[in-house]
Amino acid sequence: MDTSPTARADRAARTPEADEAARATARLRAAGVHGVALTFVDNAGLTRVKAVPPARLPEAVRAGVGMSPCFDTYLVDDSMVTGPHLGGPDGDLRLVPDLERLTVLAAQPGWAWAPVDRREQDGTRYAGCQRGFARRMARRALEEHGIELRMGFETEWIVTRGPLPPPGAEPEYPTAGPAYGMARLVETSAYLRAVLEALAAQGVEVLQAHPEYARGQFEVSVAPADPVGAADLAVLVRETVRAVSLRHGLTPAFGPVVDPSGVGSGGHLHLSLWRDGRALCGGGDGPFGMSRECEGFLAGVLEELPALLALGVPSPAGYLRLRPSRWAGAYRCWGLENREAALRFVAGAAGAPEAANAELKCVDGSANPYLLVGGVIAAGLAGLGRGPERPRLPEPVAGDPAHRGGQPRLPASLAESLRHFERSRTLRAALGGPLADAIAAVRAGEIALFDGATPVEIAAATCGRY
Structure with a gap:
């Protein structure tokens, strides 16, 4: 069985979203992209990021990329407070990239960017997602x-x-x-x-x-x-x-x-x-x-x-x-x-x-x-x-x-x-x-x-x- 990243992505492509992600991956490879920056903005106004190689983009669209919800209570100096609902070391979220906004970065050769929606582990809406609030x-x-x-x-x-x-x-x-x-x-x-x-x-x-x-x-x-x-x-x-x-x-x-x-x-x-x-x-x-x-x-x-x-x-x-x-x-x-x-x-x-x-x-x-x-x-x-x-x-x-x-x-x-x-x-x-x-x-x-x-x-x- 072919276990290359491309083959794994092809097998996972069972939804229109995954098909779109596979096509996006091909475009990124053709553009010489090696990393995709996935960003959200926290409540202190700082842009936080996780990055994936293009081969992982279909999986990121399907299941998201893990990141702690603790950043909802980070301050501008990277120290952390806690609130009654959010903050602290527990839990995990999924960062799901929005492929409609996927952009090859002209001033960062080899990189692309996409904003994310933050979701719960089961894919449901996360109450702390600022982008979801705007939507x-x-x-x-x-x-x-x-x-x-x-x-x-x-x-x-x-x-x-x-x-x-x-x-x-x-x-x-x-x-x-x-x-x-x-x-x-x-x-x-x-x-x-x-x-x-x-x-x-x-x-x-x-x-x-x-x-x-x-x-x-x-x-x-x-x-x-x-x-x-x-x-x-x-x-x-x-x-x-x-x-x-x-x-x-x-x-x-x-x-x-x-x-x-x-x-x-x-x-x-x-x-x-x-x-x-x-x-x-x-x-x-x-x-x-x-x-x-x-x-x-x-x-x-x-x-x-x-x-x-x-x-x-x-x-x-x-x-x-x-x-x-x-x-x-x-x-x-x-x-x-x-x-x-x-x-x-x-x-x-x-x-x-x-x-x-x-x-x-x-x-x-x-x-x-x-x-x-x-x-x-x-x-x-x-x-x-x-x-x-x-x-x-x-x-x-x-x-x-x-x-x-x-x-x-x-x-x-x-x-x-x-x-x-x-x-x-x-x-x-x-x-x-x-x-x-x-x-x-x-x-x-x-x-x-x-x-x-x-x-x-x-x-x-x-x-x-x-």
């Missing part, structure tokens, strides 16, 4: 309201030459040009070209790339996708930037701040609502042309925003960035094209309602993107679910809300946002008790971890971890 919320929007969401993340990062410096030391940046300046693009043109080439080779549609405000800071925005796809893309884009950076002798930092006295890096989330191919964020009779359903959805998000920060700004470092008059969205308000508001509405060009969208500006790159998109959908659906009594948006804010009296400040610390999260019936019901409790345990753990640390120490301990 459930997107499905709920469609089934209960006929609404499809399109979402997209902006990826911001800072690069330095060589390793990130110890606390208090000045990083060596590869650029000296001004913010958004062509000089900075020229200085790093080979590096940015390599980022764009790698993303294009992986089928990622880039909308724009540019130097950002802070020294050594850049941004890439990609085309919108379904909520789970948008979160998958956020992971893929970040790891592609990381790989390209390292090949150019640069170290990328995706954390909220490198220099706590300066401007940090966000992870802004854009979203739009659609039904039967019709845009609901434009062409309506609500504020600035949005439909009343769009208004109700955004009002639900704005109402829940203090609790949502526990998902979108999950690290103490994020509150060093979330400060007034920094374009970080530190106030719980919204406005038309207002980059100081936490929720910025983009009406789009005249006569193009399909371009209208909303941007959540207060969130950053320490967030688990699956938790964030799922939480935003849950909050928006809570607004839609009130029917005729659904909330309305307050008056929009023009200008810097720090200079407009009466605007409510968003939580200024993780401890404050955690209190809102723990009181949120909307988010707890959507997440389910085990996942909500694990998130709360991780947030409490990081509050304790950085208790008494200076802003410089917090920034140094976190900026290079995500």
Whole structure:
């Protein structure tokens, strides 16, 4: 009997999924791939991985790859806490790759990548799977309201030459040009070209790339996708930037701040609502042309925003960035094209309602993107679910809300946002008790971890971890 990996995979191919995995294995071999990185993002916002050779891909699709559930309560420094339901050394899960997202990595020769769903040993849904949570919320929007969401993340990062410096030391940046300046693009043109080439080779549609405000800071925005796809893309884009950076002798930092006295890096989330191919964020009779359903959805998000920060700004470092008059969205308000508001509405060009969208500006790159998109959908659906009594948006804010009296400040610390999260019936019901409790345990753990640390120490301990 032929006992080669190929023969074993052929014998196991008794389902359409296994047939698809076998075909994928053949494609990976033809592309010179020797390892497939299977990733998920934990509740601290770190991307964790197990890898298999292509020959093991059919078996991974059929039965999953084992990994402990303890990572649900890992902190940013790889220490571990425990929650009432999750955490500790017991148990095992199965990582099941999503072949629809399987991608040959252009900046990591010989490697491919796929995100995973985490399942119980018997193949049933795992209550702590963040990707599964995002999928459930997107499905709920469609089934209960006929609404499809399109979402997209902006990826911001800072690069330095060589390793990130110890606390208090000045990083060596590869650029000296001004913010958004062509000089900075020229200085790093080979590096940015390599980022764009790698993303294009992986089928990622880039909308724009540019130097950002802070020294050594850049941004890439990609085309919108379904909520789970948008979160998958956020992971893929970040790891592609990381790989390209390292090949150019640069170290990328995706954390909220490198220099706590300066401007940090966000992870802004854009979203739009659609039904039967019709845009609901434009062409309506609500504020600035949005439909009343769009208004109700955004009002639900704005109402829940203090609790949502526990998902979108999950690290103490994020509150060093979330400060007034920094374009970080530190106030719980919204406005038309207002980059100081936490929720910025983009009406789009005249006569193009399909371009209208909303941007959540207060969130950053320490967030688990699956938790964030799922939480935003849950909050928006809570607004839609009130029917005729659904909330309305307050008056929009023009200008810097720090200079407009009466605007409510968003939580200024993780401890404050955690209190809102723990009181949120909307988010707890959507997440389910085990996942909500694990998130709360991780947030409490990081509050304790950085208790008494200076802003410089917090920034140094976190900026290079995500």
